[in-house]
Amino acid sequence: MPHPKKKTAQRGIVAAAATALVVGSSFMPAAAAPTASESPSASATASEKPLASETALDTEGLDKAIEKDLNKSVEEYVKDGETSDAASKVRDELNAKGIDATASVKDGKAEITVSKKDAAKAKEIVKASAAPAPIVVTEVDSQVKTVDKVYTELLANIEPKELKRITAILQTNDGLKIYAKGFDEKEAADDLKSKSAGSLPEKLTVEQFVSEATHVDGVESSGVAKTTAAEDIYGALGYAMDKSGAPTSTSTVCSLGFTAWTAEGEDAIISAGHCSEDGATKILGLAEQSVPGQSPTLGAELGTFGFNQFGGPGNSGLSAEELDSMTEEEFNNLEPGTDISVIDNINPALNLHAAVSEWADGKEPRDEVINVTGTTKALVGSEACSSGRTTGWSCSPIIGEGVFFVGGSDQTYRSVAGYVAENPGQSVLDQGDSGGPMLVGSKAAGINSANAAGEDLKENTADDIAMYTSLDDVFDKGYIDGYTLKFHINTPxxxxxxxxxxxxxxxxxxxxxxxxxxxxxxxxxxxxxxxxxxxxxxxxxxxxxxxxxxxxxxxxxxxxxxxxxxxxxxxxxxxxxxxx
Missing domain, CATH: 2.60.40.1220 (Immunoglobulin-like)
Known part of the structure; x- marks a missing residue:
């Protein structure tokens, strides 16, 4: 498996990740492996009930979930996803031409922001695009603020130990923001006052950096990030693991992500890298359940991890001591990592479809599915829907894209390029959802990675956030070269x-x-x-x-x-x- 490519573009947010712990009798004794028609993967449907070929999206049962979370019809949701996809492509084309641009969507409308000097070129590119809805070009007098530039500047100017305080660097609808634990607004204001006296040190605290930066629109105080799969007792739609290779009281579970192809056209599945516990776990098989959050039973054999990366190459992260002792050059050259795994050697008895379970109320998880029709990037404002064995199907707007820093089980700090969404009361992404799929419209955009509570740690706080690995970053950097997603193609x-x-x-x-x-x-x-x-x-x-x-x-x-x-x-x- 190839290693990540060097000198890649920077994107970022900060968090921590692990798998849901199955303890005691909640993981029931192993059952006889069912047949392929009874037990395909969690993102598949039974072989005797093939997906409809006439439409890209099976909507029965999905309308209630989308109406509940987004107050929209399925048609409106899919159309908004197409608008988001078109805007992301315009932004990428502008960036490829050396034009700094940001993109966002709100209420089905897309907006591209560029500096005034680049506005004419941006409008030409927008006009030539095949966007399903108008894309508005907004001009600003100053240089456009991007996560890439702030990430690079942050590493070049702050003390390495200060990285432990950063939760996220995000492009949001309110501008570019840094999320930091224990951020002190008074200290930042005092630093700004002292700037004229030339009293700031060469290497800065987060507060000092913010007081210096003219391109950061705000700072949010945040709590410690947790993973979407920790020590809670949950069942699984997806798969079970154990370091011993047999079910035990410490077996763990994760959710399946998207089905995929190997370079040779064989079946594979993409999930979260941290689910493998840095390669220490062995997959026991599918974990079967009828409703979200239900205790699982062990089902059919699934496969083996063919690749996993959580953080940097080889599941690498940085300890607090390493951060404190890093040289300036080492710190400045840190690159964001990822949280991705591939399951290979798929049980040939299983029938993998390019679809995601909707977890429809009153239905078995394989009864109602949404076809995956391609890949896309999420934008700030995109309405992202994720699916997992704990919370089922849930939707929430993306509030930031960038790099998140995740605490590994070995107490290291690991970076993951991806997206952040609202997660009130952990109702969108919770323990055990790790590895599951995130879509914008009917296209694959991310993998469930981590979640974090607001600093006050109160339930239902508006500061709770969900975090997703960016699939675009995964493929762009070649983490899983040779693999491609399965997706549904309509009938001509x-x-x-x-x-x-x-x-x-x-x-x-x-x-x-x-x-x-x-x-x-x-x-x-x-x-x-x-x-x-x-x-x-x-x-x-x-x-x-x-x-x-x-x-x-x-x-x-x-x-x-x-x-x-x-x-x-x-x-x-x-x-x-x-x-x-």
Whole structure:
């Protein structure tokens, strides 16, 4: 498995991670392994109940969950996800052209912020985009503030030991903010007053850094971050683990994330890196339950960890002593890590689908699913929905993207690039949800990683936050090179009726709804490839009719990597062009 790439872009937030502990009789004796149709993975449906191929999103049962959390219909939720995806792509294109830009969404509307000098270029790129809703370009007189630049500047100027106080560096709807434990506003104000006297030291405290920084819009005092899977007694939708390789009173559980492909087209599953406990645990098998939070029973065998990384390369982190003794050069060169794992050697009896359990009320976890239709980035303001064996399906707005610092079980500090969302009373992400999927619309965006309570540690505090590993960062940096997500592709539609008479060379047309980037149409005749056809920006495609007269029977299938749609059979009649 390749190591992370060097010299990657910086993104960040700070937290801690572990798995849910199963103690005593709550982890019931091992049961006989069920068949594939009875026990696919947590993100799969039973083999005798395949996913619908006509729509990208199965909505039965999902509408209540989305209405409860977001007060929106499923259609509005999916449309807003498409707007978020389009805005993130515009921001990335601007950044690739050397233009500092931030992006956010609110109430279904997207906003790109750039400096005044870059506004004209930004508007050109927005105009050329295929956004499903208008994207507003906002101009600011000063340089745009980005997490990347603040992260780099922070490491260059603060004392290494001060990193232990940082919970997050986030781009939010209220500007760029630093979250720090025990932040003292009076001390920061006093430092600002003393600045004119030249009394600030060369290496700064968090308060001193904030007093100096003109590009930080605010500081929030925060509590200690906890993981989404700690020592609470919970059941699991997903999988169980133990260091001994057998069920014990200290066995642990995590939630399955997204199903995936290996480079060879074999099944795999993506989850959180910390679930492997730095590679010390062995997967026992699926952990079965009927409702969120229910005690589990051990089900079918699942697979083995093929890769895991929590923090830096080789599950590395920094102890408090190491932070205190680091040289300036070492500290300045710290790069954000990740929290990701891959489960390989999947039990061949299982049937993995590109779908996520909705945990619909009154239903078994495999009864109602949402198809995963691709990958995307979350933006500040994106409505993210996560799923896990403890809290089920829950949605919450993203309030920040950046790097979070997570406390490992060995008391080290580990960094993870990702996103932060509201998590009142730990109702969105809680112990045992670790490793589960996070989506924006119907596209994969993150992996459940950690949660943190407000500094007062009161229940239902508005300061409680959920933290997700960024899948875009995982793939961009090559942590799991060769792996790709499974995703659902809609069935192509031929817009010419069967039996229609067409002239030689005339275009035979069709459409494909919500096609992921890179999808192609394969036209097959008599079992052999006839044409490979690209889609336009709106999902339309066409190919020329053959020259030979007579009935022309063909089939079309959409393909993206190892992901394929249902096949559609069609036919037309080739007739000679009328003579003038």
């Amino acid at each position: 539609a031929i817009t010419v009726e069967n039996g229609t008479e067409v002239e030689p060379g005339e275009a035979i047309t069709g459409t494909l709804a919500n096609a992921p980037a890179g999808t192609i149409i394969r036209v097959v005749v008599d079992g052999k490839l006839y044409k490979k056809v690209e889609l336009d920006a709106k999902g339309n495609f066409s190919f020329p009719a053959p020259e030979e007269p007579g009935k022309f029977a063909f089939s079309v299938v959409a393909k993206n990597g190892f992901n394929t749609s249902e096949r559609v059979n069609a036919n037309v009649v080739i007739v000679a062009a009328p003579t003038p």
